[in-house]
Amino acid sequence: MVGAMNNEPARPPKAELQASADVVLLTIEDDRLKVVLVERTKEPDKGSLALPGGFMWAGEDAVTTARRVLAAKAGVTGDVYMEQLYTFSEPGRDSRGHILSVSYMALVRREDLVFAEGPLTETPALYPAVGHPKLSFDHDRILKYGLKRMRDKLLYTNIAYALLPMHFTLTQLQRVYEIVLGRDLDKRNFRKKYLSLDMIRPVEAAMRGGRHRPAQMYEFVYAKPVELAEPAL
Amino acid sequence: MVGAMNNEPARPPKAELQASADVVLLTIEDDRLKVVLVERTKEPDKGSLALPGGFMWAGEDAVTTARRVLAAKAGVTGDVYMEQLYTFSEPGRDSRGHILSVSYMALVRREDLVFAEGPLTETPALYPAVGHPKLSFDHDRILKYGLKRMRDKLLYTNIAYALLPMHFTLTQLQRVYEIVLGRDLDKRNFRKKYLSLDMIRPVEAAMRGGRHRPAQMYEFVYAKPVELAEPAL
């Protein structure tokens, strides 16, 4: 009806914006849940800590950006568990301009995490996920979101596999749950429950070492994300 | 050098892209769960059905875009329940270019849904959410995602409030659950369970009408999203 103007009155500008991916990369080290943070070497907020992140490149989707960032900043290359968390898009969230951030949570085994030695512009390191230092931008909020997601998913999926070696003992599995959930679990109840889920199976191997009885080792039946019919704990 | 080449040079181009918000707007009509779809009047995919959506404007965040789209295309202006679903960012998802889509699920009471009479270029209408027609772009995927989210959240939150009038009967509440979950529920078990959650309280009113016993009416204690400690069903 109105010629060139179709939908909107006096059509305002479509936003030409940039998008970034920011990753909450979690691992377990020294019986604690830790997160990879990088020290910013550029303004804004030079010198402070932030989640590893980077701009989306042309032709990339957000998860590709996230994987590239993990490889570049945390030396993580193998296939990592990664899931999208949330997209933050408030115009004021980054002082450099309107930058939309697609956030991800990633899980990695500590031994697969090798911080690159090369000429990195930003140095990555591990920090306690609970009681972490203050972060730049709105990254505190993103990290908080990632931690909640992690705890929730532990209870109704098998994602613990992403933090354990291929073969592990029930005690190690229980420790993952205790560390992430932040509370002690009863050994007998944990084993009874977990074994009833049919998510893990025993393997022909025992964990030896230490002056004590060796432990039966297990492996996950599915080494990929699976939702449980019933809650895991 | 604002090149489109992606040769992995020292510094590839940051993507300058556009972002849109697409909304899975659900309601209940005639005892069925329905979704608002619009008929496309422009290429690409002119004439086919799609979720209501629109481009983010400069200075807007994605949820503002989503609300603007709801008002413009579905006449929905009151405060609507809305939550972010997922962000789709594959370069090939829209033939017009690299358009990132932040998707939302929204819930509205049928009586609050007034399709605008004005010179709309796209006509919105209600379609069955289960057994809906084929949609444009990747909107089938987004709708599927929205339906799953809706069913999941019904089980551990109070979002049913967003589909019911302020005062309602337990039978009406049960119908919402049955319609969304797609299965019949036992009346006695449903009431016992739901009342034990302390999410609703009786009000001084009865639903009259029809030649039968009037029903006690209830209201939600919190008319906003609340997560339940225990599952709702």
Add this chain to the structure above:
DNA sequence: AAAATAGTGTCTATAAGACATTATGTC
């Protein structure tokens, strides 16, 4: 044999699910 961790079973309490009848309005 001492040390250290692995491995196991019972009891109780709570929740889930199957199931049918009585109650109270309107017409």
Add this chain to the structure above:
DNA sequence: GACATAATGTCTTATAGACACTATTTT
């Protein structure tokens, strides 16, 4: 009083959670 929906309770089964001792290996 006929109709239509509202409202209610019991029993069975499954799950969650509290709780302590024996088994096996190494040194």
